[in-house]
Amino acid sequence: xxxxxxxxxxxxxxxxxxxxxxxxxxxxxxxxxxxxxxxxxxxxxxxxxxxxxxxxxxxxxxxxxxxxxxxxxxxxxxxxxxxxxxxxxxxxxxxxxxxxxxxxxxxxxxxxxxxxxxxxxxxxxxxxxxxxxxxxxxxxxxxxxxxxxxxxxxxxxxxxxxxxxxxxxxxxxxxxxxxxxxxxxxxxxxxxxxxxxxxxxxxxxxxxxxxxxxxxxxxxxxxxxxxxxxxxxxxxxxxxxxxxxxxx
Amino acid sequence: xxxxxxxxxxxxxxxxxxxxxxxxxxxxxxxxxxxxxxxxxxxxxxxxxxxxxxxxxxxxxxxxxxxxxxxxxxxxxxxxxxxxxxxxxxxxxxxxxxxxxxxxxxxxxxxxxxxxxxxxxxxxxxxxxxxxxxxxxxxxxxxxxxxxxxxxxxxxxxxxxxxxxxxxxxxxxxxxxxxxxxxxxxxxxxxxxxxxxxxxxxxxxxxxxxxxxxxxxxxxxxxxxxxxxxxxxxxxxxxxxxxxxxxxxxxxxxxxxxxxxxxxxxxxxxxxxxxxxxxxxxxxxxxxxxxxxxxxxxxxxxxxxxxxxxx
Numbered sequence: 001x002x003x004x005x006x007x008x009x010x011x012x013x014x015x016x017x018x019x020x021x022x023x024x025x026x027x028x029x030x031x032x033x034x035x036x037x038x039x040x041x042x043x044x045x046x047x048x049x050x051x052x053x054x055x056x057x058x059x060x061x062x063x064x065x066x067x068x069x070x071x072x073x074x075x076x077x078x079x080x081x082x083x084x085x086x087x088x089x090x091x092x093x094x095x096x097x098x099x100x101x102x103x104x105x106x107x108x109x110x111x112x113x114x115x116x117x118x119x120x121x122x123x124x125x126x127x128x129x130x131x132x133x134x135x136x137x138x139x140x141x142x143x144x145x146x147x148x149x150x151x152x153x154x155x156x157x158x159x160x161x162x163x164x165x166x167x168x169x170x171x172x173x174x175x176x177x178x179x180x181x182x183x184x185x186x187x188x189x190x191x192x193x194x195x196x197x198x199x200x201x202x203x204x205x206x207x208x209x210x211x212x213x214x215x216x217x218x219x220x221x222x223x224x225x226x227x228x229x230x231x232x233x234x235x236x237x238x239x240x241x242x243x244x245x246x247x248x
Numbered sequence: 249x250x251x252x253x254x255x256x257x258x259x260x261x262x263x264x265x266x267x268x269x270x271x272x273x274x275x276x277x278x279x280x281x282x283x284x285x286x287x288x289x290x291x292x293x294x295x296x297x298x299x300x301x302x303x304x305x306x307x308x309x310x311x312x313x314x315x316x317x318x319x320x321x322x323x324x325x326x327x328x329x330x331x332x333x334x335x336x337x338x339x340x341x342x343x344x345x346x347x348x349x350x351x352x353x354x355x356x357x358x359x360x361x362x363x364x365x366x367x368x369x370x371x372x373x374x375x376x377x378x379x380x381x382x383x384x385x386x387x388x389x390x391x392x393x394x395x396x397x398x399x400x401x402x403x404x405x406x407x408x409x410x411x412x413x414x415x416x417x418x419x420x421x422x423x424x425x426x427x428x429x430x431x432x433x434x435x436x437x438x439x440x441x442x443x444x445x446x447x448x449x450x451x452x453x454x455x456x457x458x459x460x461x462x463x464x465x466x467x468x469x470x471x472x473x474x475x476x477x478x479x480x481x482x483x484x485x486x487x488x489x490x491x492x493x494x495x496x497x498x499x500x501x502x503x504x505x506x507x508x509x510x511x512x513x514x515x516x517x518x519x520x521x522x523x524x525x526x527x528x529x530x531x532x533x534x535x536x537x538x539x540x541x542x543x544x545x546x547x548x549x550x551x552x553x554x555x556x557x558x559x
Contacts, residue, residue, distance in 0.1 A: 006356045013344055083338040087398070090305055091357040092329040243323065247307040 003093055004101050011105030014078055015071050021113070024067050028117030031059040035121040039129050045204075047129030052208050055121055059138075060145065060191045063117060065171040068110045068146050072153025073163035075106035076238070080158060089247055099154070099238030103231060107150040111143055118142045137201035140220060145194030148227040151234035152190070158241060179214075186214025190227070197223040252467035253456060255283030259406055259437040260304055265313035267299050267461075274299040276461040277313070282439050286432035288452030289441040290472070296461035297441040298337050301410050304439070305334045317406060330359060333399035337410040337441075339391060343384030347375050347394045350383060354398035369400040372427060388415030396424065406437045413447055425451050445472075480504055481520045485513040486540035487531065496530045497523075514544070 035055035039047045076099070079085040088098050118138045126132025152170070156163040179189035186192050192213060199209050200218035258281035267275040275296045291297045302308040303315050306322030306329075314321065320328040342350060351366040370379050373393040378386070383394055392415055399407060409428065413421050428451050432438045442448050448455055448469070455472045457465040465472055487493050490513040494506045502519035517523045524541070531538050 003357050003359070006353055010342065010345065010349075010353060014342065017344070082340075082342075083336070084340045084342060086302075086305070086307055086334065086336050086338075087340050087342075087354070088357065089307060090329050090332065090334045091354075092327050092359055093357060094326065244309070246309060247302070 003091070004097055007088070007098065007101035008105050008108075011075060011102055012109055015074055015105060015109040016112075020070070020074075024070060024113050025116075027063055027067065028113055029120075031055045031063055031117055032120040032124060034058050035124045036128070039125060044130050047125065048131055048134070048202075048204060049208060051121075051125055051129075051131070051134065052205060056138075059114075059118060059121060060141070060195065061176055064110075064114050064142060064145055064194075065149055065175060065191065066168075067114050068106075068149035069153050069164060069167040069171060071109045071113070072103075072106040072150040073157030073167060075102040075109075075150070075154045075157060077157030077161070077163055081161070085247055089242065094239070095242035096235050096239035098242060100235045103150055103154045103234060103238070106154050107147050107231075110146040110150055114142050114146055115139055134202060137198045140201060141194035141198035143194075144197050144223050144227050145191050148190035148193055148230050151227070151231045155234055155238055155241070158238065180212070183214040186216045189214075190230075192216055193223045193226050252454075252471070253280040253463060255281045255287070255454070257283045259283055259318055260439070261314075261316045262300070262304065263314045263316070265300070265303060265310045265315060267296075267303060267308060267311050274461050275303070275310075278458070278461075278463050279313075280456055280463060280466065282437055284432070284435045284437050285454065286428055286438040286440060286452040288448030288455040288469075289439055289458060290443070290445060290448045290455050291441075291458040291464075292443050295443075295458050297443075297458055298410055299461075300458065301334075301408050301439065301441060305332065305408055307334075330402075331404050332406040332408065333358075333401075333404040335392075335395045335399045335407075335409045335412045337414070339388075341383045341391050341394055344382060346380050346382055347386075347397065348379040350394055351397045351401055355401045358402050358404075360402045365401045366397075369397040372400055373397045374423065389417055389420050392416055393420065393424070396427075400431075404436075407431060407439070409438065409440045411441055411443070413442065413444075421447070480516050480518050482514060482516050482544040483520070483523065484540065484542055484544055485515060485527070485538060486511050487513065487536045487538055489534075489536060492534050493530060493536055496534060497526070500526065512540075 035051060038050045038054050079088065119135065122132065122135030122138050125134050153163065153167055156167055160166060175189055175191055179185040179192065195209065196213060196216045196218045197220040199205050199213060200220050206218065260282040262278055262280050265275060265278050266273065278300060289297050299308060303310050304317065309323060317328055318331055322328045322332070345353065347370060348366060351369050352363060355361065355365045370376055373396050375390065375393050375397060378390060383391060386394065392412060396412060413424060416424060428438050428440060440448065440451050453468060455467065455469055456463060457472060485493065488511065490508045490511060494508055494513055497503055497515060498506055502517045502522050503515055504518065505516040507514040515523065527538060527541065
């Protein structure tokens with residue numbers, strides 16, 4: 001437990017270097033600025049609609065996956081790039097514990113940054129449109145989707161040095177394009193899994209977001225369970241990879 | 249087994265191990281063992297030392313053969329890492345940590361308490377004064393010592409040190425060598441790789457030489473030295489009239505061949521110091537001025553290749 005905690009702590013420090021935080025923090029300001037620009041002094045129902053059209057989409061479709069990609073891929077990818085992976089591997093640790101700590105640090109770092117941007121957007125909604133009730137659902141959706149993304153990107157960062165490139169293709173071609181075009185694929189779209197939790201917690205959003213959800217049923221616990229399963233699978237696969245691949 | 253490649257009380261057993269990466273064979277059918285004390289793993293850059301050590305540490309899976317550390321295959325039983333520590337060749341340190349944090353990190357990951365063991369290891373490499381400074385600001389030599397401290401924590405029975413003296417200054421080198429020898433004397437299995445014969449000679453009592461992925465020689469340092477002194481050396485000598493000098497040197501029994509190329513004389517000898525002593529007198533007697541006297545292939549690589557060919 002102590003080993004897991006120290007890997008988590010140092011993993012967070014490794015990921016949250018000031019340059020990375022500054023760059024990704026600026027990216028996370030985009031949805032906040034968009035919220036400020038589009039919500040204005042609209043009434044609460046109109047403001048909620050506008051919020052879903054632009055700031056919410058910017059947050060969930062662009063900022064969240066990009067931040068999750070960069071931090072998730074770096075969680076094990078930085079260890080591989082900096083050749084410090086051997087420092088972890090020559091310890092009497094279960095390989096799953098190493099992957100688990102790295103995944104958790106990637107996820108927490110992403111939640112911190114994306115959650116910060118989401119919280120600011122929620123505050124803007126509360127202060128300018130009286131819709132502060134979106135804040136918690138927004139944070140829940142962010143936490144759920146980022147766990148799914150972090151699970152995928154931690155593995156990607158370990159297996160390839162081009163994780164960001166492949167990850168961007170995944171985000172913008174698969175997540176934004178293909179899973180949106182084919183209804184049946186919505187269940188494997190990570191941002192839509194988070195969206196299904198949000199829609200469950202903000203019932204007013206259902207008519208507007210029903211089409212985007214595809215065949216997904218709104219529900220917080222179902223969404224949370226899905227990403228937890230994805231994370232557990234990622235840890236198991238990562239453990240197998242660490243055990244069987246050469247650490248070059 | 250009692251051949252020079254095998255230690256009497258082996259803690260590390262390398263059994264017919266090969267490793268290839270695609271078409272490239274990095275290690276080819278190496279069998280040897282390591283036991284308590286310091287063993288030097290000597291070989292030129294690219295010889296396969298690091299690949300062999302990474303297989304010993306379970307970081308690489310052998311393509312063929314098997315490596316056991318204290319009877320266990322570490323890739324299948326990571327629990328065995330309690331008794332093994334590695335100082336890798338690469339700069340495997342976390343720049344954002346201080347030395348103390350880095351060594352404590354190693355201690356906690358190895359299942360130890362942390363603070364006391366870490367402080368003792370830092371003291372062993374004499375980094376106390378820099379213990380609370382971030383490693384990112386360290387020189388190469390200090391980073392090496394931080395890595396050694398992280399490996400020493402918890403006093404593991406088997407220490408694998410891959411080029412641990414790289415980047416260290418002469419004083420640091422002498423202290424680290426003394427530390428490695430002390431650990432060997434205390435009964436730890438210490439494997440130190442290097443491409444510098446003099447370093448290995450000062451550190452290890454027993455040496456394995458590896459070249460082109462093969463075990464080229466094994467034994468005590470004196471035996472390796474003896475093998476190396478019989479190697480024919482090639483030197484080039486520049487004089488105004490090389491043919492006259494060639495005629496004068498041709499009678500020497502240590503000179504095995506002489507060739508002339510313009511003003512250059514290419515001489516192969518099995519006793520380089522004797523040639524160095526004989527040459528000035530020969531040149532003076534012929535009233536010639538030696539403008540150049542240099543070895544053509546004195547590099548360690550050529551010495552190692554000779555050992556491989558000789559096997």
